[in-house]
Amino acid sequence: MDSRKYILEAIAKNQPTPTPLPDISAIAVVNYDVVDKFKTILEGIGGQVIEIKDSEDVIAYVKANFSEGQRVISTVSELTSVAETDWQTQDPHTLENVELNILEAKMGVAENAALWLTEPQLGQRVAPFITQNLAVILDKNNLVATMHHAYERIADAEYGFGLFLAGPSKTADIEQSLVLGAHGSRSMTVFLRST
Amino acid sequence: MNHAELAENFIKDGERTTWHDETLWFVRKKRDLAAFQIPEWEALREAASQIKHNGLSHMHEYLIAFEEKATANGIKVHWAMDALEHNQIVHRILKENSIAEIIKSKSMLTEECHLNEYLIENGVDVVDTDLGERIVQLREEKPSHIVLPAIHLKKEDVGETFHQHLGTEKGNKDPQYLTEAARQHLREKFVSRKAALTGVNFAVAETGEFVVCTNEGNADMGAHLADVHIACMGFEKIIPERKHLGVFLRLLARSATGQPITTYSSHFKKPRPGQQMHIVIVDNGRSQQLGREDFRNSLKCIRCGACMNTCPVYRRSGGHSYHSAVAGPIGSILAPNLDMRKNADLPFASTLCGSCSNVCPVKIDIHDQLYKWRQVLVKEGHVPFGKKVAMRAMTFTLSHPGVFKTAGKMGRKMMGLAPFTVSNGLNPWYKQREMPAPPKESFREWFSKNRNGQ
Numbered sequence: 001m002d003s004r005k006y007i008l009e010a011i012a013k014n015q016p017t018p019t020p021l022p023d024i025s026a027i028a029v030v031n032y033d034v035v036d037k038f039k040t041i042l043e044g045i046g047g048q049v050i051e052i053k054d055s056e057d058v059i060a061y062v063k064a065n066f067s068e069g070q071r072v073i074s075t076v077s078e079l080t081s082v083a084e085t086d087w088q089t090q091d092p093h094t095l096e097n098v099e100l101n102i103l104e105a106k107m108g109v110a111e112n113a114a115l116w117l118t119e120p121q122l123g124q125r126v127a128p129f130i131t132q133n134l135a136v137i138l139d140k141n142n143l144v145a146t147m148h149h150a151y152e153r154i155a156d157a158e159y160g161f162g163l164f165l166a167g168p169s170k171t172a173d174i175e176q177s178l179v180l181g182a183h184g185s186r187s188m189t190v191f192l193r194s195t
Numbered sequence: 196m197n198h199a200e201l202a203e204n205f206i207k208d209g210e211r212t213t214w215h216d217e218t219l220w221f222v223r224k225k226r227d228l229a230a231f232q233i234p235e236w237e238a239l240r241e242a243a244s245q246i247k248h249n250g251l252s253h254m255h256e257y258l259i260a261f262e263e264k265a266t267a268n269g270i271k272v273h274w275a276m277d278a279l280e281h282n283q284i285v286h287r288i289l290k291e292n293s294i295a296e297i298i299k300s301k302s303m304l305t306e307e308c309h310l311n312e313y314l315i316e317n318g319v320d321v322v323d324t325d326l327g328e329r330i331v332q333l334r335e336e337k338p339s340h341i342v343l344p345a346i347h348l349k350k351e352d353v354g355e356t357f358h359q360h361l362g363t364e365k366g367n368k369d370p371q372y373l374t375e376a377a378r379q380h381l382r383e384k385f386v387s388r389k390a391a392l393t394g395v396n397f398a399v400a401e402t403g404e405f406v407v408c409t410n411e412g413n414a415d416m417g418a419h420l421a422d423v424h425i426a427c428m429g430f431e432k433i434i435p436e437r438k439h440l441g442v443f444l445r446l447l448a449r450s451a452t453g454q455p456i457t458t459y460s461s462h463f464k465k466p467r468p469g470q471q472m473h474i475v476i477v478d479n480g481r482s483q484q485l486g487r488e489d490f491r492n493s494l495k496c497i498r499c500g501a502c503m504n505t506c507p508v509y510r511r512s513g514g515h516s517y518h519s520a521v522a523g524p525i526g527s528i529l530a531p532n533l534d535m536r537k538n539a540d541l542p543f544a545s546t547l548c549g550s551c552s553n554v555c556p557v558k559i560d561i562h563d564q565l566y567k568w569r570q571v572l573v574k575e576g577h578v579p580f581g582k583k584v585a586m587r588a589m590t591f592t593l594s595h596p597g598v599f600k601t602a603g604k605m606g607r608k609m610m611g612l613a614p615f616t617v618s619n620g621l622n623p624w625y626k627q628r629e630m631p632a633p634p635k636e637s638f639r640e641w642f643s644k645n646r647n648g649q
């Protein structure tokens with residue numbers, strides 16, 4: 001028996017009479033300042049926000065917080081003095097020893113502090129997960145209020161893999177005690193850039 | 196064993212039952228806090244429900260569109276009529292790639308299909324990577340909650356399990372320490388395994404992409420390192436358009452744990468170069484449920500777990516008492532569809548208080564469906580005699596106000612004069628409970644007295 005045919009036939013026979021889609025274009029209620037909201041939410045979910053002027057501030061941060069021997073990677077070309085920027089075509093397994101990964105997002109969402117990242121910004125799909133610590137640069141004027149606004153911007157963009165990422169990896173599977181750093185990055189910093 | 200017997204076992208440890216009850220209620224309160232911050236919450240729930248209904252009513256065309264897009268994107272689509280076929284497809288893909296070890300992230304569908312057992316019997320080593328699932332897997336147990344798989348355990352239990360299996364210090368029960376041990380143990384699996392299996396939260400008909408939500412990052416660690424990624428989904432995961440993800444991602448985590456969104460919401464659209472990506476679309480009774488007018492709304496479920504966290508019966512009987520992959524109120528609607536006889540007890544494991552329907556982000560009429568299942572099950576002869584008599588008596592009493600009045604009076608008298616007649620073996624509610632003192636007068640008596648007095 002051809003299962004595909006069988007399933008589709010059963011569904012065609014059993015599905016209810018068609019109902020329309022709701023209009024969701026005006027559903028969002030935005031009664032907050034997007035920058036304030038983003039900061040509060042990110043801190044609430046275990047991330048940190050650092051306001052910066054340009055990539056020099058990021059370089060200074062890396063120098064102050066990470067030592068020579070620690071592997072730092074980035075997709076941001078201005079950071080070559082503190083990070084490898086030519087790792088995108090390596091076997092993803094070789095990223096296992098990355099201590100800090102610095103990416104740049106083109107969009108952030110205020111209501112939940114999620115950052116939208118696709119392959120050009122990720123470098124490799126596994127990169128934001130396998131690193132011990134993650135930092136993402138975001139321009140303040142790339143903040144949108146809600147997920148509806150975010151998908152409006154994404155629209156029908158083409159990508160192989162896209163990711164909303166909000167805060168560090170976490171779990172509460174042991175007695176509901178929150179622990180940061182389950183399998184993905186242990187920390188998550190957003191460098192919020194004024195433009 | 197049925198729900199009542201299994202629950203009896205669970206509540207033997209009174210302290211633990213109370214902890215379980217309070218912890219889940221705490222999660223429910225976090226959900227409330229998150230929901231109250233969104234002025235448009237009710238509009239969102241309504242939109243989600245309508246989008247899902249549109250999805251159900253166009254399922255045939257959406258599935259075909261999804262398959263076409265996904266195939267064009269380089270994903271291989273498979274169809275499985277039932278659990279066995281699903282398991283066979285997964286096993287065949289592994290065999291074709293000569294892979295005998297896989298890692299898995301959370302998928303309630305694979306629990307429903309008993310995939311782990313099937314693969315292990317066929318010589319495949321399976322490691323669950325969600326922390327809660329790994330804990331129960333090491334203990335050879337099943338998840339007791341769809342979002343919080345190990346919520347029935349205390350940290351002492353986890354400490355002991357990890358001491359035995361992962362070599363952590365004996366007696367160390369610090370969640371931070373134990374989570375770190377699991378992180379190290381599973382990292383080794385992530386970097387060495389060639390195949391990763393994930394679930395699917397949403398599959399978009401318009402684009403052929405699918406979205407997987409986790410907090411831990413385990414689905415991504417597996418999928419992006421493996422040569423072969425297999426994603427398994429019940430067909431009801433289909434949503435019409437990409438922009439609808441906005442509605443569901445706003446509701447899912449807030450309803451589940453009170454978070455504004457899960458840490459990771461990963462949109463898989465194409466395999467990475469050199470990687471194989473498979474999707475297995477499973478029916479396993481769903482098309483039948485789609486045809487049951489009274490119960491088809493259960494297919495809207497986005498598996499947030501809110502109905503469990505709020506359910507007074509679930510909280511005090513534990514997930515395992517439901518003897519079904521999905522526990523709680525929604526599980527009790529889904530399970531009888533698969534096997535009425537075996538799961539006839541589940542729709543009765545509810546007080547019909549309606550709290551589940553109130554929190555459900557896709558507005559499933561959960562408690563109404565539970566009530567309807569009871570009627571179907573009685574009619575089909577799947578309900579034990581005692582319960583049937585009680586149900587008939589209830590229907591009779593409720594539809595005859597005179598009898599209701601007398602019955603209430605009798606009940607209050609009986610409890611005052613001879614409480615043992617209420618607290619005997621025929622009354623299962625009395626087990627592990629003290630019957631409350633009966634009120635001297637019923638609301639009805641009180642009302643008529645006070646009204647007359649005016």
Ligand code: SF4
Nearest residue numbers: 496497499500502555
């Ligand atoms: S039935 Fe509703 S509340 Fe329960 S798990 Fe499904 S979506 Fe959540």
